[in-house]
Amino acid sequence: AKNVGILAMDIYFPPTCIQQEALEAHDGASKGKYTIGLGQDCMAFCSEVEDVISMSLTAVTSLLEKYGIDPKQIGRMEVGSETVIDKSKSIKTFLMQIFEECGNTDIEGVDSTNACYGGTAALFNCVNWVESNSWDGRYGLVVCTDSAVYAEGPARPTGGAAAIAMLIGPDAPIAFESKFRASHMSHAYDFYKPNLASEYPVVDGKLSQTCYLMALDSCYKRFCNKFEKLEGKQFCMSDADYFVFHSPYNKLVQKSFARLAFNDFLRNASSIDEVAKEKLAPFSTLTGDESYQSRDLEKASQQVAKPLYDAKVQPTTLIPKQVGNMYTASLYAAFASLIHNKHSTLAGNRVMMFSYGSGLTATMFSLHFSAGQHPFSLSNIASVMNVGGKLKSRHEFPPEKFVETMKLMEHRYGAADFVTSKDTSLLPPGTYYLTEVDSKYRRFYSKK
Ligand code: ACO
DSSP states (O other): OOSOEEEEEEEEOOSEEEEHHHHHHHHTOOTTIIIIISOOOEEEOOOTTOOHHHHHHHHHHHHHHHTTOOGGGEEEEEEEOOOOSOSSSOHHHHHHHHHHTTTOOOOBOOEEOBTBTHHHHHHHHHHHHHTSTTOOSOEEEEEEEEEEOOOSSTTGGGOEEEEEEEEEESSOSEEEOGGGOEEEEOOOOSEEOOOTTOSSOEEOHHHHHHHHHHHHHHHHHHHHHHHHHHHSSOOOGGGOSEEEEOOSSHHHHHHHHHHHHHHHHHTTOTTSOHHHHHHHGGGTTOOHHHHHHOHHHHHHHHHHHHHHHHHHTGGGOHHHHHHOOOGGGHHHHHHHHHHHHHGGGOTTOEEEEEEEETTTEEEEEEEEEOOEETTEEHHHHHHHHOHHHHHHTOEEOOHHHHHHHHHHHHHHTTOOSEEOOOOOTTSOTTOEEEEEEOTTOOEEEEEO
């Protein structure tokens, strides 16, 4: 199979959201902390009728319907999620309901879990399958689904929720350049979920930022090395048209891109002009550790990178700024933002992707666009996703109601024997919702 990659995509995020400005005021944070400090505009969250299973059911059925895919044509389905509802039964098995109905139970794949990285693991599994000897000619389907919620405190504004479905196959308009991909994986306690009775993570915010940037540096260096070895020329930021990052909050994305500029400076790459060189020169002798702590370097490199950020990163930031951290779906929601904003000019472009999952696992990889053919064309993907329409038709909750919902969800997490309100008034038609968890913890869903 040639040009294996993403043929089609759809995204779902809850229509319930809260403005960061309102949350800021409610939390007693200084004005601008969440909006400018973290760079976030709005945050989506699941109400008591939604969860990672209902969101993924919605995303998968919508993708199959809108691209006219017969469920029998799916041969592998991989789910990435870090929102564990059951320690044994995979989310994938819930999604099998859609396929069993059509007589297709011959579908490989289960769930992948490691913080925000599971979606990338799922994607690689599907791409590798299509490229392998065990491929049977059918499509792969990747699902990323997460509800990111934090306990009250500084991390709470960095929540979010979404599910993304991606169809994988050959001759894709979004093709993998698999040879260059580079990973960095190690043992860290930056963000983890050791308390199985709670949905909330234990998080060392500062450490997680540093781990993220260290992993980014390491992946970028390795990616550049592999590129040089195979292509016989240096790789730098100018060789890619767009950079898409896992986006816990936008400020970290700004810092990440600036970090790549600093890397290019240290490598003496052509993307850095004389003016930029002068600005970064004072930092050329910092040790790695010092460079992560230096506020002056952060400022100088962000300044140097700003024009390139506006061109190569800004078009990827819409959904993450509006919806928040979607964990496994975050990187792919940023990617969906790029297709939404730029679908008509992407053909021939290269995009760099950086996936990070705490604990920690990270990979940098690149994709190559072509226009594609209906229904698998970039313009059709943009119109099916309807990002603008979905963002516009949301319902803003006041902070008090958001906090109330979080309390109810804490109470319901891991609980049995309850029915939900079944209130679907805010959900668009076609959305799945949770109706009941019975006394044996079995979960039941309906479709609006
Ligand atoms: N106006 C403008 N900016 C402000 C204001 C204000 N009034 N107040 C603060 N800021 C800025 C700060 O200067 C800082 O920006 P900087 O980093 O450029 O200096 C930013 O806002 C955040 O302020 P801090 O005081 O550093 O924030 P705090 O410690 O309260 O929490 C954090 C931030 C650590 C990101 C927290 O939200 C968190 O723990 N989130 C979850 C962890 C996370 O997302 N990690 C990322 C990788 S792992 C993952 O994906 C889960």
